[in-house]
Amino acid sequence: MGAREGVEIRLTVDELAARAGVTVRTVRFYGTKGLLPPPELGPRRVGWYGAEHLDRLGLIEELQRQGLTLAAIERYLAWLPQDSTPLDLAIHRALVASWTPETAEELSRGQLERRAGRALSPAQLERLAAMGALERTPDPEVFRVDPGLLPLGVRILDVPIPLETLLAARAVVLEHSRATAHELQRLFRETVWKPYRESEPAPAELERMKELTDHIQPMVAQALVTAFQRSLREELGEAARSVEDAAPPG
Numbered sequence: 001m002g003a004r005e006g007v008e009i010r011l012t013v014d015e016l017a018a019r020a021g022v023t024v025r026t027v028r029f030y031g032t033k034g035l036l037p038p039p040e041l042g043p044r045r046v047g048w049y050g051a052e053h054l055d056r057l058g059l060i061e062e063l064q065r066q067g068l069t070l071a072a073i074e075r076y077l078a079w080l081p082q083d084s085t086p087l088d089l090a091i092h093r094a095l096v097a098s099w100t101p102e103t104a105e106e107l108s109r110g111q112l113e114r115r116a117g118r119a120l121s122p123a124q125l126e127r128l129a130a131m132g133a134l135e136r137t138p139d140p141e142v143f144r145v146d147p148g149l150l151p152l153g154v155r156i157l158d159v160p161i162p163l164e165t166l167l168a169a170r171a172v173v174l175e176h177s178r179a180t181a182h183e184l185q186r187l188f189r190e191t192v193w194k195p196y197r198e199s200e201p202a203p204a205e206l207e208r209m210k211e212l213t214d215h216i217q218p219m220v221a222q223a224l225v226t227a228f229q230r231s232l233r234e235e236l237g238e239a240a241r242s243v244e245d246a247a248p249p250g
Contacts (some may be wrong), residue, residue: 027049107143
């Protein structure tokens, strides 16, 4: 079983659940899903959990805060090296947490309209959902709202853009942003994560790694915005020149 700074952690399932802030039922459910490795069996078949289980539960919590489903979390955890130590998992948790966007809020219809500053028709709710500003829940009067996107979505509600265009535009943005995220993850894995694992770092590296990502995250976000704005200007310029070239001579 893994150790943290030379001190072995041995916990029963009840103790693990209490330390992680989850229920025993959740711990066992994650075990059946393969999200947690099996415990070490002691006398009388008592299962003992350690630092790896505690840190993995913390990582699962951070991934859920990002909106990942259990199936997606399972694929993410399968990507981690089999010999990941508790410190490795703690660093992954720190990295994930530092890149977590604002947590979505669950709002009633009335709370949503007060936040939006206006009444919202069913068609307008559909437009906000198409822009990613909100998601529907099983309760038709409760919505999961992105606090960062909602103000922007409300501002452009009355812009005469067809819903199909909004959906298509969102699909394009998601496709290319995911491709960018994939390449950035590959770059991080090859140039930061792999050298880190090969260097056998001290536990203090966790804080330094988190500080690194805290600085990188806003720079990457700004770089993406700037690159998009520049590309959009270039595309608009090309379109304007094409119109001028196609126009009949005066």
